[in-house]
Amino acid sequence: DVKVTQSSRYLVKRTGEKVFLECVQDMDHENMFWYRQDPGLGLRLIYFSYDVKMKEKGDIPEGYSVSREKKERFSLILESASTNQTSMYLCASSSSTGQAFFGQGTRLTVV
Amino acid sequence: QKEVEQNSGPLSVPEGAIASLNCTYSDRGSQSFFWYRQYSGKSPELIMFIYSNGDKEDGRFTAQLNKASQYVSLLIRDSQPSDSATYLCAVTPPGTYKYIFGTGTRLKVLA
Numbered sequence A: 001d002v003k004v005t006q007s008s009r010y011l012v013k014r015t016g017e018k019v020f021l022e023c024v025q026d027m028d029h030e031n032m033f034w035y036r037q038d039p040g041l042g043l044r045l046i047y048f049s050y051d052v053k054m055k056e057k058g059d060i061p062e063g064y065s066v067s068r069e070k071k072e073r074f075s076l077i078l079e080s081a082s083t084n085q086t087s088m089y090l091c092a093s094s095s096s097t098g099q100a101f102f103g104q105g106t107r108l109t110v111v
Numbered sequence B: 001q002k003e004v005e006q007n008s009g010p011l012s013v014p015e016g017a018i019a020s021l022n023c024t025y026s027d028r029g030s031q032s033f034f035w036y037r038q039y040s041g042k043s044p045e046l047i048m049f050i051y052s053n054g055d056k057e058d059g060r061f062t063a064q065l066n067k068a069s070q071y072v073s074l075l076i077r078d079s080q081p082s083d084s085a086t087y088l089c090a091v092t093p094p095g096t097y098k099y100i101f102g103t104g105t106r107l108k109v110l111a
Helices: none
Strands: A004-006 A010-013 A019-025 A031-038 A042-051 A054-057 A064-070 A073-078 A087-094 A100-102 A106-110 B011-014 B019-025 B032-038 B045-050 B054-058 B061-066 B071-076 B085-092 B105-110
Touching: A004 A087, A010 A019, A019 A031, A019 A087, A019 A106, A031 A064, A031 A073, A042 A064, A042 A073, A054 A064, A073 A087, A100 B045, B011 B019, B019 B032, B019 B085, B019 B105, B032 B061, B032 B071, B045 B054, B045 B061, B045 B071, B071 B085
Parallel strands: A010 A106, B011 B105
Antiparallel strands: A004 A019, A019 A073, A031 A042, A031 A087, A042 A054, A064 A073, A087 A100, A087 A106, B019 B071, B032 B045, B032 B085, B054 B061, B061 B071, B085 B105
16 A cells, blocks of 8 residues: 655644654655645645655745655745644655555644 | 636435536646545545546446546445545646645535
8 A cells, every 4th residue: 555654643833933744655656745725725736746856836835845855755844834824734645657645644733 | 717626515415325526627638537535634535536538437436537528527326424525626737747636525425
């Protein structure tokens, strides 16, 4: 089975903190994604990566950055957390031929 | 116009009935289509994918794709209370690896 693992299920951070969300996949997938999910807005793509050290902006990249130094790991960084970044964050991975599989999600609260 | 549209529901069906979930998409060149199920508080789980016009069956699930009408649907036969969840439609636009999600349809199966 594909396994996508996110480092935390729940996080509480203070406004202005730098926040790191980590995601690891074990299926040698080329593509990895970070989404956020908010009620009524659905899943919105923040960033994605199609290869090591490669990244592309999604629909809402402002306030976020990413890092992909190894194929299996894709990190999302909130440079200076703000309350409007309180959300569910979902990491996913996929091969170039097929389907995306999600991690368990990280519910981030910024206070 | 949203890229991927779904009726938010809730769609209520009695146990044992067929549930029909619909999704339209705006980019005519889209090539891959996916259905995810998401239980409350959990991450999306892939249940069906379809690439070609027509029907694809897997157990109680049937995905139907009509590219001319830019329409993809999911039928759930013999609906069970455990099928109660939000169903997300996702589409891969041409020339990209990313996935565009609809906001989901909430399904309630009544015992």
